[in-house]
Structures are given as structure tokens and as C-alpha cells.
Amino acid sequence: MEIANKWIARGYACSLVLRIVGVHEATYYHRKKRKDHAPVNHKPRSGRPNTAYSWTRDQQRISNEQIKEWLMELVAGEENAYGYRKLAICLRRRYNLVINNKKVYRLCKELDILAPQRRINVKHPRRLAVNRKITASDQLWEVDIKYGYITEEDRFFYLMCLIDVYDRMVVDYHLGLSCEGKHAAQVLQRALWKRNLFETDCRPVIRSDNGPQFISHAFEEACEKFSVEHERIPPKTPNKNAHIESFHALLEAECLSRHEFVSYQEAYQLVGEYIRFYNERRIHGSLYDFAPCEFRQRLAAGQLKPFIVKV
Structure with a gap:
């Protein structure tokens, strides 16, 4: 409004100035009238006063x-x-x-007679992520959610991936039009089954952010049922979940940004194909220039030197 008034005062046509600054004429004149009739010492109200x-x-x-x-x-x-x-x-x-x-x-x-607030007993207490040294696969898994857009259907889809910090493999994922705590529990169960970890007492630590899917009762109860420790990163610290964030950046640059999905079926197919490509064929610089699957095979055969990942 102040910019419009300045140019109108210089003699420019009012309708032209308002069209340039994007202000409707009725809005301009209404505000001008209200300003002209306002008292000199007028102060805006801060709310209705308390009654006695x-x-x-x-x-x-x-x-x-x-x-x-x-x-x-x-x-x-x-x-x-x-x-x-x-x-x-x-x-x-x-x-x-x-x-x-x-x-x-x-x-x-x-x-001063307000009753003190009750302390809520949390059924599943929050465990903050701690610094760790990862020396092998299946010690620490990171999980997070990525959104994709379907242009022709004008809606989003959800991709929840669970990645192994050591071998960088996407162990399992959920792709759908909804994403809830039950889906996170299903992804965890399938990942443990794929890695044959139900047959051992060694279970990975699951690291996530504080999304609703990961603080849900369904996911927490699944972690407790499968004897898996779940830790959550502090708010605004995505670097604590760096490996899954890095994968999502690759997914965005090499898949999502290259396609305009016309249907959910197409998105499901192309994203699934990219994840298979990433796991089986894409060269990974931190894995001696091998793909995650080949890295796991060569490491198990003793052909590669183990290393330490600090998180």
C-alpha cells in the first residue's frame, strides 16, 4: 500500500499502479478510507478486555x-x-x-489454586541417538520417509526406506499412497526376515527421526516384540540420519526429478526399478566402488578389507 501511495502521489494513474503492485482497487480504497477516518491516537485492540x-x-x-x-x-x-x-x-x-x-x-x-499438571507415563520412552562405531552389517539401520508427486493424478505417494548404514543397502521399503505406523512395523519385520536375523540373538539398532510413523504405538510395539532397540535423532539434526538422507538425495536426483509420473502404477514401477538398480548395480564410492549387494558378497568372502563407520 505504501509503495502504491508513493507512485500515485507522483501523478501516475491509480488503476495502473494498483495493477502493477497487485492490489485490487476496492481493497485500496477501503483501506484508504479506514486510514483517513481513524483517530490520531488510535491503537489496535489487543483482544476483548476481561469482564468483572x-x-x-x-x-x-x-x-x-x-x-x-x-x-x-x-x-x-x-x-x-x-x-x-x-x-x-x-x-x-x-x-x-x-x-x-x-x-x-x-x-x-x-x-493460585490451579492443580499441578499430571506427569504422563510414556509407555515407550524416547531413546536419543548416540554416537556409534559401526564395524559390520546389521548393526545400525536408518529409516525415513520420502515424498513423490504424481502429476496427472495431482497427489503424493510415500516411500519409506530402511537402509543398512554399513553396506548402504536398502534392506526393505514401503511404497504407497499412505504411510502409517503399521507400515513401518511391516517394513521392519520383512527386513529382519530378509537378513535372517530372527534366527539369531543379534538385532540391529533402528534409528529414525520423530515422525508420527516412528513414534506410533504400532512401530514401538513391533520393535519391542522383535527385540530391536529404537533410537530417535534430536529435532533439526538430519545429519544424525545422514545415510538415509544421502540415499533420498540420490533418489531425487536420479529418479524422481527425471520423471513426471502419470499414475501411481508408473511411480511404483519406476521407483522400484531404481531401488533394485541402486542395490545391485550402482557404483558406491564409499564401498570400494562396488554396488551394495556386490560389496556384501565380496566382504563375506574375505576379498575386501573391513572398515569402521562413525555415526
Whole structure:
């Protein structure tokens, strides 16, 4: 608006200036009229002021001081364990007051009678990711979600991949139009089965971010059922999940950005083909220039020197 006023004051046509700056003429004149009629010392309102009274359903006016007395009587009696929400219910039922929870909270705060908040016992406590030295496959797996877009259908699809930090192989993945905790649990179960880890006592640590799929009861219960330790990275620290983030960057550059998917079926086929290419044929610089599958085979045969991955 200020830029438009400046150019209009210089003599340029009002309609031309407003069209250039992208302001509708009706909007401009409405704001100009409101500004011209505003008081000199006008200050914008910061919200409706608090009232010093409330009303009953039969239109009797009750002062805040009287309401405070009733609140003190309630907390001194059988209702001493109630919080402000239940105290508001008591006021409405016992004294026929028309009062909302927000005002009862404010009055309780003024009286310093707010009940302390309960501590919620978390069924699955959060374990923060710690620094580790990975010396072999199946010690640490990272899992994350990538989004893709289907142009013709104007909708997104989800790709959840689980990657082994040591051999960089995508052990298993979920590709679908939805992605929930149950899908994460299924990916974990299939990955353990593919690596034959149900036959051993050694299970990998699963590292993820704090997405809803990974903090869900379904996924946490699956980790507990399969005797897998699940750790989560702190917020805003994607470097703690660097290997899966690196794979998703490759996927974006070499697959998703090169195709305009016309259907979900096409996206499912092309993304699946890329993951097979990545696992079986794509040269990986950190794996002695071998693909993840070939690296695993040569390492198992003793043809390559093991190394340490610090995460």
C-alpha cells in the first residue's frame, strides 16, 4: 500500500499502479478510507478486555469476587482434587453460571489454586541417538520417509526406506499412497526376515527421526516384540540420519526429478526399478566402488578389507 501511495502521489494513474503492485482497487480504497477516518491516537485492540462479572442462566449478574468465593469453597471441600475444567462444570451445575473454562482458569490462576499438571507415563520412552562405531552389517539401520508427486493424478505417494548404514543397502521399503505406523512395523519385520536375523540373538539398532510413523504405538510395539532397540535423532539434526538422507538425495536426483509420473502404477514401477538398480548395480564410492549387494558378497568372502563407520 505504501509503495502504491508513493507512485500515485507522483501523478501516475491509480488503476495502473494498483495493477502493477497487485492490489485490487476496492481493497485500496477501503483501506484508504479506514486510514483517513481513524483517530490520531488510535491503537489496535489487543483482544476483548476481561469482564468483572458473569451471568447466570436466569440473567442475574454475579461479580468475579463472588465467583472466587465459590471456587475457594469448592477446593476446600470434596472437589479439592479438581482442575479448572471440572471446577467450571461445578460452577455451571451448582450455581447455574454461564462461564467458560478460560475464565475459570484465569480466576483460579489469580487465586493460585490451579492443580499441578499430571506427569504422563510414556509407555515407550524416547531413546536419543548416540554416537556409534559401526564395524559390520546389521548393526545400525536408518529409516525415513520420502515424498513423490504424481502429476496427472495431482497427489503424493510415500516411500519409506530402511537402509543398512554399513553396506548402504536398502534392506526393505514401503511404497504407497499412505504411510502409517503399521507400515513401518511391516517394513521392519520383512527386513529382519530378509537378513535372517530372527534366527539369531543379534538385532540391529533402528534409528529414525520423530515422525508420527516412528513414534506410533504400532512401530514401538513391533520393535519391542522383535527385540530391536529404537533410537530417535534430536529435532533439526538430519545429519544424525545422514545415510538415509544421502540415499533420498540420490533418489531425487536420479529418479524422481527425471520423471513426471502419470499414475501411481508408473511411480511404483519406476521407483522400484531404481531401488533394485541402486542395490545391485550402482557404483558406491564409499564401498570400494562396488554396488551394495556386490560389496556384501565380496566382504563375506574375505576379498575386501573391513572398515569402521562413525555415526
